[in-house]
Amino acid sequence: xxxxxxxxxxxxxxxxxxxxxxxxxxxxxxxxxxxxxxxxxxxxxxxxxxxxxxxxxxxxxxxxxxxxxxxxxxxxxxxxxxxxxxxxxxxxxxxxxxxxxxxxxxxxxxxxx
Numbered sequence: 001x002x003x004x005x006x007x008x009x010x011x012x013x014x015x016x017x018x019x020x021x022x023x024x025x026x027x028x029x030x031x032x033x034x035x036x037x038x039x040x041x042x043x044x045x046x047x048x049x050x051x052x053x054x055x056x057x058x059x060x061x062x063x064x065x066x067x068x069x070x071x072x073x074x075x076x077x078x079x080x081x082x083x084x085x086x087x088x089x090x091x092x093x094x095x096x097x098x099x100x101x102x103x104x105x106x107x108x109x110x111x112x113x
Contacts, residue, residue, distance in 0.1 A: 016056050023053040042099070046107040048072075051099060064098050071108065074099040 064075030
């Protein structure tokens with residue numbers, strides 16, 4: 001199981017790196033967004049790809065990551081985004097940050113609930 005999890009993590013890292021390189025190569029990106037990515041911060045209005053460039057991929061095993069016609073929700077966990085058992089499984093949702101996107105894929109807001 002650990003080997004399979006490590007393989008998935010490796011694939012995710014390569015994807016994150018590719019997305020980050022593509023996002024940072026965009027000369028038309030606003031300086032505020034570029035600075036936020038460099039500082040690993042979020043800015044309302046970021047695209048999904050810009051969020052991945054800043055924070056990495058969301059937790060795909062967490063209950064908080066889901067698609068919706070009105071806008072996706074992504075969960076990031078303080079104990080790692082792709083662990084099979086996450087911190088929120090033991091401690092509760094206080095260990096997670098939830099990002100909310102609008103139907104166009106732009107970041108609307110985030111919270112720990």
